[in-house]
Amino acid sequence: MSVKTVITGIGVATANGLGVDEFWAATRVGKNAIGRVTRFDASSYPARLAGEVRGFEVSEHLPSRLIPQTDRMTQLALVAADCAFEDAGVEPGNIPEFDMGVVTASTSGGFEFGQNELKKLWSQGSQYVSAYQSFAWFYAVNSGQISIRNGMKGPSGVVVSDHAGGLDAIAQARRQIRKGSKLIFSGGFDASICPWGWVAQVAGGRLSTSDEPDRAYLPFDAAANGYVPGEGGALLILEDIRTARERGAENIYGEVAGYGATFDPKPGSGREPGLRRAIAVALADAGVEAGEVDVVFADAAGSPDLDRQEADAITAVFGPSGVPVTAPKTMIGRLYSGAAPVDVVSAVLAIREGLIPPTTNVELSPEYDLDLVTGQPRTASVRTALVLARGVGGFNSAVVVRATG
Amino acid sequence: MSEQEFTITDLTRILLEGAGAGEGIDLGGDILDTDFEELGYESLALLETGGRIEREYGISLDDDIFTDHRTPRALVAAINGYLKELVAP
Numbered sequence: 001m002s003v004k005t006v007i008t009g010i011g012v013a014t015a016n017g018l019g020v021d022e023f024w025a026a027t028r029v030g031k032n033a034i035g036r037v038t039r040f041d042a043s044s045y046p047a048r049l050a051g052e053v054r055g056f057e058v059s060e061h062l063p064s065r066l067i068p069q070t071d072r073m074t075q076l077a078l079v080a081a082d083c084a085f086e087d088a089g090v091e092p093g094n095i096p097e098f099d100m101g102v103v104t105a106s107t108s109g110g111f112e113f114g115q116n117e118l119k120k121l122w123s124q125g126s127q128y129v130s131a132y133q134s135f136a137w138f139y140a141v142n143s144g145q146i147s148i149r150n151g152m153k154g155p156s157g158v159v160v161s162d163h164a165g166g167l168d169a170i171a172q173a174r175r176q177i178r179k180g181s182k183l184i185f186s187g188g189f190d191a192s193i194c195p196w197g198w199v200a201q202v203a204g205g206r207l208s209t210s211d212e213p214d215r216a217y218l219p220f221d222a223a224a225n226g227y228v229p230g231e232g233g234a235l236l237i238l239e240d241i242r243t244a245r246e247r248g249a250e251n252i253y254g255e256v257a258g259y260g261a262t263f264d265p266k267p268g269s270g271r272e273p274g275l276r277r278a279i280a281v282a283l284a285d286a287g288v289e290a291g292e293v294d295v296v297f298a299d300a301a302g303s304p305d306l307d308r309q310e311a312d313a314i315t316a317v318f319g320p321s322g323v324p325v326t327a328p329k330t331m332i333g334r335l336y337s338g339a340a341p342v343d344v345v346s347a348v349l350a351i352r353e354g355l356i357p358p359t360t361n362v363e364l365s366p367e368y369d370l371d372l373v374t375g376q377p378r379t380a381s382v383r384t385a386l387v388l389a390r391g392v393g394g395f396n397s398a399v400v401v402r403a404t405g
Numbered sequence: 406m407s408e409q410e411f412t413i414t415d416l417t418r419i420l421l422e423g424a425g426a427g428e429g430i431d432l433g434g435d436i437l438d439t440d441f442e443e444l445g446y447e448s449l450a451l452l453e454t455g456g457r458i459e460r461e462y463g464i465s466l467d468d469d470i471f472t473d474h475r476t477p478r479a480l481v482a483a484i485n486g487y488l489k490e491l492v493a494p
Contacts, residue, residue: 064425065445068453130423131453211425 001335005174006404008244009088009237011080012345013189014228015051015332016165019083020113024349026331028377030358031334034213034228039193049216051192051230051333069132070145071364072231073191077142078149080235081185085150088095088237090249090281092150095182101154102147103173104235105165105188106139107336107391109134113137113195118196142189146235154181157267163299164232164261167399171259173238182243188337189233201229204392214361217334219300220307220372222365223396227302230329232340234345241404242245257384257402258286258305258370264394275299275397276313282398286384292316292378293400294382295356295373297388299344302334310388311368320369324378327359340389347385347401408492409462411484413437416477424450432471437478441471458484486487 012019015033026033034051043050053076058067059394070078085092091098099199114137120128135141140158147156155176159168166188173186192201201207208226210216217228244252262274283290296318300309314325328346328370329339350356356378364372383403390396417432426432427445438443447463452470459466464487466472474480 063428064421065427065430066425068423068425069449127456131449131456134449 003178004241005177005256006241011084013076014232014236030360036127071113073189077189081146092224096209097153100152102143102185104143105159105337107168107194109139110137111192112194115196122352161395163389164391164395164397165337167397187235187341190336191231191372221362228333230333234341238275241312254401258282259325261397278396278398286400294326298327299388321371326373330360343387351382423453
């Protein structure tokens with residue numbers, strides 16, 4: 001019997017809000033949440049803007065037992081997990097512990113925690129380093145902490161493939177649902193707005209150095225000149241549609257219907273980048289024709305060379321201006337492992353409301369044959385959405401989400 | 406050097422600083438004879454606690470300190486033993 005993997009719960013934390021309602025209220029109208037870095041003094045760094053999660057008081061959400069052992073990205077993820085359970089109407093204790101797992105993505109790990117401990121190591125000595133440094137920095141720590149807190153002992157893991165990882169994790173979660181798990185958490189969180197994390201991001205060479213929050217991250221714009229990093233992400237609860245219906249799930253947001261992942265050819269080979277094939281594979285996996293896709297959530301790297309590659313891939317599959325394209329991440333910055341799960345959230349909410357959130361601040365360059373949704377949100381009947389994500393080093397992933405009703 | 410005393414108040418303060426308290430656990434309550442494990446502290450939390458005690462009091466604890474002393478009462482007594490040795494070796 002075929003298994004249909006559906007999204008039944010959402011936890012989200014981005015610069016545009018904590019929780020689904022706050023997030024969507026801001027996202028649907030294109031509210032720009034990019035601003036000056038406030039988590040540390042970034043005035044002497046080449047990049048000074050970020051999409052920060054504001055007003056998050058961890059002690060209001062988590063027991064003190066968890067706070068000294070967790071990086072900010074883990075704290076956000078744990079709170080998002082609690083929200084997702086609540087949204088799904090599931091008490092973790094009501095499902096057998098080996099039938100629930102956690103598969104998340106991570107790009108940086110716990111940089112802020114690691115920075116603080118390294119500082120103690122070099123200024124005070126090794127005996128001052130927290131024992132929790134052993135795991136608090138680690139890529140897999142969000143999966144581990146969510147699993148421990150909620151008693152989820154089923155198949156779990158972490159995927160590390162930069163932005164693409166957010167979709168790769170969702171695909172792995174879908175595999176586990178197909179293999180018989182009842183509930184899998186998936187998604188990703190990164191939060192590296194601290195000096196050490198910032199230096200690592202600056203070294204990537206693609207950060208915007210603009211000081212104007214509404215002119216800094218402009219994918220597909222003639223003025224595109226890098227991206228603004230953000231923090232946060234999203235967690236999704238995935239279930240088989242029958243399991244979800246049997247327990248009377250209130251929210252069945254949409255189906256994870258297709259997935260494709262490819263790797264770019266060797267640089268300099270002159271061969272076509274892998275994104276178009278990833279899209280083709282995802283559509284075939286979903287059994288969807290290009291003409292049935294109602295909106296594409298772009299990776300939107302924000303650098304002219306990468307924007308060109310993405311626009312070419314979209315145009316090759318859908319034809320010139322053949323499908324509405326949007327990049328709500330222009331409001332909150334690029335969230336690394338968290339970016340694509342947040343786009344999947346926007347995609348299912350776009351399906352629910354029949355509204356495509358805009359690419360904020362951007363004016364489409366005439367160089368691209370794209371139907372980019374800019375300026376205002378666009379009302380549209382959305383039943384099938386495609387989410388794209390690329391990771392540094394050649395990762396390309398695509399996910400098709402589809403209405404279930 | 407005069408002898409310092411290590412009390413349950415010191416222990417609960419250090420536990421809270423290094424590892425926090427679990428949901429529903431009141432470290433201000435009667436915990437003297439409750440196992441650390443029951444209080445929600447796994448080996449890493451105890452490692453962190455031991456490290457903090459060593460730093461603050463300038464002592465070096467045995468690796469087995471928490472396996473030999475599983476409750477706050479036993480640990481407080483053991484730490485005071487170390488502090489005594491410090492002044493009268």
